[in-house]
Amino acid sequence: MKSAVETLNPTRVRLTVEVPFEELKDSLDAAYKKINQQVTVKGFRKGKVPARVIDQRFGRGAVLEEAVNDALPKFYTDAVNEAELNPLGQPEVDITELKDGETLNFTAEVDVRPTIEIPDYSGIEVEVDAVEVTEEDVDKAVEELRERFASTTPVERAAEDGDVVTIDLEAKVDGEVLEDGIANGVSYTIGSGELLDGVDAAVTGLSADQEATFTSELKGGSAAGKEAEVTVKVTQVAKRELPELDDEFAQMASEFDTLEELRADSRKRLENMKQYDQATQAQERVLDKLLELVEVPVPEKLLEDEINTRKHNLEHHQLGQMGLDLEKYLEIQGKTAEEFDTETREAAVKGIKTQFVLDQLVNQEKLNVNQEELTEHLMRRAASSGMSPDQFAQAVVEGGQVPLLVGEVARGKALASVVEKATVKDTNGEIIDLEDEEEDETAEAPAADADEASAEDKAEEKADKAEEKAEEKTEG
Numbered sequence: 001m002k003s004a005v006e007t008l009n010p011t012r013v014r015l016t017v018e019v020p021f022e023e024l025k026d027s028l029d030a031a032y033k034k035i036n037q038q039v040t041v042k043g044f045r046k047g048k049v050p051a052r053v054i055d056q057r058f059g060r061g062a063v064l065e066e067a068v069n070d071a072l073p074k075f076y077t078d079a080v081n082e083a084e085l086n087p088l089g090q091p092e093v094d095i096t097e098l099k100d101g102e103t104l105n106f107t108a109e110v111d112v113r114p115t116i117e118i119p120d121y122s123g124i125e126v127e128v129d130a131v132e133v134t135e136e137d138v139d140k141a142v143e144e145l146r147e148r149f150a151s152t153t154p155v156e157r158a159a160e161d162g163d164v165v166t167i168d169l170e171a172k173v174d175g176e177v178l179e180d181g182i183a184n185g186v187s188y189t190i191g192s193g194e195l196l197d198g199v200d201a202a203v204t205g206l207s208a209d210q211e212a213t214f215t216s217e218l219k220g221g222s223a224a225g226k227e228a229e230v231t232v233k234v235t236q237v238a239k240r241e242l243p244e245l246d247d248e249f250a251q252m253a254s255e256f257d258t259l260e261e262l263r264a265d266s267r268k269r270l271e272n273m274k275q276y277d278q279a280t281q282a283q284e285r286v287l288d289k290l291l292e293l294v295e296v297p298v299p300e301k302l303l304e305d306e307i308n309t310r311k312h313n314l315e316h317h318q319l320g321q322m323g324l325d326l327e328k329y330l331e332i333q334g335k336t337a338e339e340f341d342t343e344t345r346e347a348a349v350k351g352i353k354t355q356f357v358l359d360q361l362v363n364q365e366k367l368n369v370n371q372e373e374l375t376e377h378l379m380r381r382a383a384s385s386g387m388s389p390d391q392f393a394q395a396v397v398e399g400g401q402v403p404l405l406v407g408e409v410a411r412g413k414a415l416a417s418v419v420e421k422a423t424v425k426d427t428n429g430e431i432i433d434l435e436d437e438e439e440d441e442t443a444e445a446p447a448a449d450a451d452e453a454s455a456e457d458k459a460e461e462k463a464d465k466a467e468e469k470a471e472e473k474t475e476g
Contacts, residue, residue: 001017001018001019001020001023001075001078001079002017002018003015003016003017003018003078003079003082003083004016005083005085008109009297010114010115010297011088011111011112011113011114011297011298011299011300011302012109012110012111012112012299013083013085013109013110013112014107014108014109015076015079015080015083015091015107015108015109015110016105016107017075017076017079017105017106017107017108018103018104018105019071019075019103019104019105019106020103021099021100021101021102021103021104023071023075024067024068024071024104026071027067027068027070027071028063028064028067030067030070031063031064031066031067031070032051032054032063034066035054035058035062035063035066036048036049036054039054039057039058041053041057051063060100064098064100068095068098068104071104072093072106075104075106076091076093076108079108080110085110085112086112086113087110087111087112088110088111088112088113088299088301088302089110089111089299089301089302089305090110091108091109091110092108092109092110093106093107093108094106094107094108111299111301111302112299113356113359114296114297114299114356116294116295116296116356116357116360117294117295118293118294118357118360118361118364119293119294121289121290121293121418121421121422122421122422123423124286124289124290124293124418124421124422124423125289125422125423125424125425126282126285126286126289126422126423126424126425127285127424127425127426127427128278128281128282128285128424128425128426128427128432129274129277129278129281129426129427130278130426130427130428130430131271131274131275131278131426132274133267133270133271133274137267137270138263138266138267138270141266141269141270142245142262142263142266145253145254145262145266146242146243146245146249146253147242148253149242149243149249149252149253150240150241150242150243151240151241151243152164152238152239152240152241153238153239153241154236154237154238154239155237155238155239156207156208156237157207157237158204158205158206158207158237159190159203159204159205159206159207159234159237160190160204161190161191161200161204162189162190162191162240163189163190163237163238163239163240164187164188164189164190164237164238164239164240165187165188165190165203165206165234165236165237165238166185166186166187166188166234166235166236166238167186167188167199167203167232167233167234167235168182168183168184168185168186168232168233168235169181169182169183169184169186169230169231169232170182170230170231171218171223171228171229171230172228172229172230172231173218173223173226173227173228173229175229178221178222178223178228179222180221180222181221181223181228185235188203189240190203190204196216196217196218196219196230197216197217198214198215198216198230199214199216199230199232201214202214202230202232203232203234206234206237207234207237208234208235208236208237209233209234209235210233210234211231211232211233211234212231212232213229213230213231213232214229214230214232215227215228215229215230216228216230219323220322220323221323224323224324225323225324225325225328245259246259247259250262278426278432278434279434282419282422282424282432282434283415283416283419286415286418286419286422286424287354287415287418289422290357290418291350291353291354291357294353294357296352296353296356296357298349298352298353299352302352303345303348303349303352306348306351306352307344307345307348310344310347310348311326311344314326314329326340354411355411358410358411358414358415359407359410359411359414361414361415361417361418362410362411362413362414365414365417367410367413367414367417368410369406369409369410369413373409373413374405374406374409377405377408377409377412378392378393378396378405381405419434420434
């Protein structure tokens with residue numbers, strides 16, 4: 001077999017391949033054998049029809065077609081390996097000549113990974129947000145915790161903003177009650193915005209056993225997106241009462257004995273969150289700077305496939321789970337279809353460029369992935385998917401996705417190596433050493449995990465007691 005490579009553009013090549021006919025022998029034998037199992041010829045046992053009879057009865061052309069279809073993938077792969085190409089996607093194959101007993105010639109056009117030259121990136125400088133936690137931030141965190149321990153007390157008055165009402169709902173579309181349009185005993189906090197648009201105005205001012213009707217667009221269910229006439233009946237009005245912010249609250253809501261200790265812990269948690277956000281921000285901005293330094297041609301076919309995949313995942317997975325279609329999503333986002341297409345294309349281009357550049361760095365820096373790193377990544381991916389590590393690992397192995405996970409880890413290491421050489425400053429002009437922060441977090445992790453476990457047990461016990469108190473108060 002002889003082959004030659006013609007570069008059509010930086011991301012596409014054409015392979016021209018010449019195959020001597022004798023190299024088709026194995027595929028021809030396999031073709032005769034396959035046809036033998038499929039046909040019946042009088043006078044011959046099944047599977048024992050001679051080749052010359054098959055040629056006479058069914059045509060030599062049918063045998064050649066079967067043999068070539070069988071052989072092409074191997075010849076194409078051999079040509080790709082010989083030329084040391086990195087193909088992307090499936091090739092477009094064209095048989096240019098097939099002479100029985102003489103030769104098989106074909107061409108194959110395919111997208112390939114572009115050759116990328118990565119310049120010195122040690123001079124990259126980026127600015128990130130400073131880690132600053134204000135008293136207002138701490139107040140907000142403590143207040144959110146306080147909200148979780150609020151109790152409710154039934155009252156004999158009209159419902160007001162912030163009250164918790166128990167309501168029955170009935171939705172009609174075109175005068176007909178929907179099969180899934182009835183809900184009874186729903187607990188709702190007025191002003192939370194967690195139910196239908198218009199429900200807040202409808203229930204405000206109503207007392208127990210009073211009802212009102214309003215129109216609203218349904219967010220989910222069998223008539224999602226349609227206008228419905230909704231009747232809401234209040235069966236109970238309850239006033240929310242927040243616990244006093246004192247040491248007793250700290251003891252009830254956490255493992256701490258004083259409010260001061262609780263606030264200090266809240267501050268530390270907020271600082272850790274902001275440090276994590278800062279590190280993420282540094283990675284994103286360093287990556288953007290790196291991509292600006294590198295010329296990366298993008299294969300058009302690969303780009304179109306990536307755009308279609310992103311749109312499909314959004315429409316059929318993410319939006320589908322929320323009961324939305326693309327048109328409604330764009331309306332909520334305040335975007336036109338053209339703006340959405342532009343943003344999707346830009347994101348796809350960046351995603352492809354990022355993978356090409358980081359993969360090149362992996363090869364250039366000879367970065368490897370060990371079992372421990374792969375396991376840690378698998379655990380994180382499992383947690384984000386809502387599956388157990390064992391379930392996720394099984395799905396990855398069965399789906400043949402292990403190389404993809406290895407690639408993700410390797411690219412993460414490549415980006416980390418770039419960030420390590422970059423100069424990262426916060427908005428106060430202070431140089432941030434992200435490596436030190438990661439080491440500190442790693443060193444503290446075992447102790448923190450142990451503390452968190454005991455703290456959760458203690459907090460859960462106190463939360464149970466708090467709920468008992470709230471129930472007693474409600475019953476009273």
